[in-house]
Amino acid sequence: QKEVEQNSGPLSVPEGAIASLNCTYSDRGSQSFFWYRQYSGKSPELIMFIYSNGDKEDGRFTAQLNKASQYVSLLIRDSQPSDSATYLCAVNTGAGSYQLTFGKGTKLSVIP
Amino acid sequence: DTAVSQTPKYLVTQMGNDKSIKCEQNLGHDTMYWYKQDSKKFLKIMFSYNNKELIINETVPNRFSPKSPDKAHLNLHINSLELGDSAVYFCASSQDLQQATQYFGPGTRLLVL
Numbered sequence: 001q002k003e004v005e006q007n008s009g010p011l012s013v014p015e016g017a018i019a020s021l022n023c024t025y026s027d028r029g030s031q032s033f034f035w036y037r038q039y040s041g042k043s044p045e046l047i048m049f050i051y052s053n054g055d056k057e058d059g060r061f062t063a064q065l066n067k068a069s070q071y072v073s074l075l076i077r078d079s080q081p082s083d084s085a086t087y088l089c090a091v092n093t094g095a096g097s098y099q100l101t102f103g104k105g106t107k108l109s110v111i112p
Numbered sequence: 113d114t115a116v117s118q119t120p121k122y123l124v125t126q127m128g129n130d131k132s133i134k135c136e137q138n139l140g141h142d143t144m145y146w147y148k149q150d151s152k153k154f155l156k157i158m159f160s161y162n163n164k165e166l167i168i169n170e171t172v173p174n175r176f177s178p179k180s181p182d183k184a185h186l187n188l189h190i191n192s193l194e195l196g197d198s199a200v201y202f203c204a205s206s207q208d209l210q211q212a213t214q215y216f217g218p219g220t221r222l223l224v225l
Contacts, residue, residue, distance in 0.1 A: 032212055043202055043216035044155065086153060092212075099168055100214065102155040 002027040002093045006103035014111050019076040021106050023089030026070070032092040033065055033072045034100065039085045047087075048074070079110045115139050116217035118203050124223045125193055132189045133220045135203030143167075144186040145204040145214065146178060155202070161186055162209050193224045 003026040013019045021035075032051050036044035050056045050063040050072065062075040072091075076083055086105040093101045116137045125131055137144060145168075146158040160168040164180040175191040186203060203217040 034212065038153075043219050045216070046213055049212045088155060099157060099160065101157075104152065104154050 002030075002091075002101050004089055004091050004101050004103040006087075006089050006106045008104055009107040010109050011106055012109045012111055013079050015079060015081060017079050019079045019083065019108055019110070021074040021076075021087050021089075021108065023072045023074075023091075023103055024070055025072070025089075025091045025101075027091065027093050027101075028067075028070065030070075030091045030093055033063070034090040034092075035061075035063060035072075035074045036088040036090060036102075037085045038088060038105065044088055076108075079108075081110045081112050084108055084110050116203055116205055116215050118201075118217040118220050120220060121218065122221050122223075124225065126225055127193055127195060129193050130189070130191045131193060131222070132187055133201055133203075133222075135186045135188070135217055137184055137203075137205040137215070137217075139205060139207075139215065141205040141215075142183055142208040143206045143211075144180065144183070145206075146186065146188050147202040147204060147216075149200045149202060149219075151199070159186075159188075167209065193222075195224050198222055198224045 005024045034049045035047045038044045048063045050065045056063045060077045064073045086107045088105045089103040090100040143162045145160045149155045159178045161180045177189045180186045200219045204214040206214045
């Protein structure tokens with residue numbers, strides 16, 4: 001069973017702080033990793049994807065990947081109340097296609 | 113214009129009924145997906161279609177039958193609805209099987225009484 005694990009939270013951070021969201025995965029053959037944001041009652045929205053070990057930055061968001069440790073994280077700098085949402089980690093576990101396995105999500109609350 | 117649309121948005125029905133959910137994408141994508149998100153917010157893929165051809169069929173009861181009349185549409189028909197089918201069903205699309213970005217529809221909230 002290919003699994004993607006996340007702490008369900010809630011993770012509370014003060015406004016302006018760095019929020020750190022973590023994800024581990026079981027399939028060593030996984031090649032691509034995604035972070036989706038889901039506001040309550042809304043659909044998932046892609047924030048970032050990462051394929052290579054290391055960091056990938058996009059604005060206030062940084063995705064970090066360590067394939068040896070089977071670990072991917074998302075850092076949100078200068079957290080804003082509008083960042084309060086559930087963050088879903090997704091891993092490509094399909095052979096030759098983008099079949100995504102999702103974690104259960106981490107609920108983030110940014111306190112003003 | 114909505115990129116991925118679903119109808120209906122809400123569906124309340126009795127156990128044992130048959131219902132359908134429709135999905136349409138106007139992005140010109142080749143690949144479409146159905147996901148189920150349960151009450152614990154766990155999002156799990158059910159089916160994917162590429163150019164009207166079934167690609168992924170996860171362990172889903174036979175009561176669920178997807179149909180893709182053309183590559184812009186992927187419908188989901190559910191027979192003999194059960195209480196456990198209550199969930200939010202999301203349709204999504206991607207440019208093709210090799211593209212990372214999946215665009216999700218707004219979801220259909222199904223409640224089986």
